[in-house]
Amino acid sequence: MSYDDQDLFLQEMEGVAPLKSSTKANLKKHQTATPGQALRRKAAQAELNDPNFLSLDNPKRVQPYDHLEYKRSGVQEGVFKKMRLGKYDIEARLDLHNHTAAEARKAVFDFINDCQQHELRSLIINHGRGLNTNPPAIIKSYVNTWLREMDQVLCFHTALKFHGGSAALYVVLRKSERKKLENREHHSKRTA
Numbered sequence: 001m002s003y004d005d006q007d008l009f010l011q012e013m014e015g016v017a018p019l020k021s022s023t024k025a026n027l028k029k030h031q032t033a034t035p036g037q038a039l040r041r042k043a044a045q046a047e048l049n050d051p052n053f054l055s056l057d058n059p060k061r062v063q064p065y066d067h068l069e070y071k072r073s074g075v076q077e078g079v080f081k082k083m084r085l086g087k088y089d090i091e092a093r094l095d096l097h098n099h100t101a102a103e104a105r106k107a108v109f110d111f112i113n114d115c116q117q118h119e120l121r122s123l124i125i126n127h128g129r130g131l132n133t134n135p136p137a138i139i140k141s142y143v144n145t146w147l148r149e150m151d152q153v154l155c156f157h158t159a160l161k162f163h164g165g166s167a168a169l170y171v172v173l174r175k176s177e178r179k180k181l182e183n184r185e186h187h188s189k190r191t192a
Contacts, residue, residue, distance in 0.1 A: 054105050059145040064129035064137045065166045068144050071155040075172075083172050084157040088122035090170075091115070095126045096139050104139050108146050116152045116173055123171040125156075126164050140167075147171065 033041070062068065071080050082088060094111045096104045108125070115123055125147075130137035147153045152173050159168035175183070 054109055054146045054149060056101055056105060056142075059138075059141040061135065062137055062141050062144055064131050064140070066137070066140075067158040067166060068140075068169060069155075069157045070144075070148055070153075072153075075155050079172065080155050080157070083122070083155060083170050086160045086163060086170060088170070088172070090122055090124050090163075091120040092123045093126065094123070096143070097126065097128050099139065101138060101142055104142060105146070108143060109150075112147075112150055112152055112171075112173070116176070119176045119179055121173045121175065123173065124159060124163060124168055125171055126168040129167045143169065 069084070092111070092115050094107060096107060099107060104127075111123075111125070115121075125143060127140045127143045130140050133139070135141075147156050147169070154172045154174055156169045156171045158166055159170050163170070
């Protein structure tokens with residue numbers, strides 16, 4: 001650096017005071033949330049308030065043509081057999097074709113709760129086989145896992161061929177308290 005440059009620099013810096021250095025770190029953040037952060041925060045809060053407890057983590061894997069069945073303890077063998085043979089009238093249907101796993105999760109949760117609220121007991125869920133998904137039968141695997149997690153579900157079984165075969169499930173839900181009471185009253189009148 002030549003003397004002329006140094007003189008010019010000193011002239012320019014005349015009247016400039018050095019910054020006072022602090023011996024403490026500044027921990028205060030004066031940062032506003034970005035739109036993406038605000039959306040993520042809102043989604044996380046919505047997830048905390050979501051009553052849907054069905055998980056999207058690690059479903060029990062099944063294959064496209066596997067036959068599925070589940071029966072809670074206490075379910076009578078005659079009820080299970082009648083359901084398995086498709087002898088109950090189907091009161092409600094849910095079709096999960098072309099659903100993502102997240103959409104299917106919401107649809108299954110809402111469908112089961114809505115049927116329970118309207119006192120519908122005999123259902124069919126058409127989940128598809130999932131031959132073209134990777135991994136195969138992903139929605140079928142999720143439905144198999146989710147139905148086992150729901151207390152309202154008494155039993156389910158792979159549907160008969162004319163109702164969809166290995167691409168659908170018969171599902172039986174618990175009776176509502178009102179229906180249980182009606183049943184008790186009905187049977188007490190028969191024995192009296």
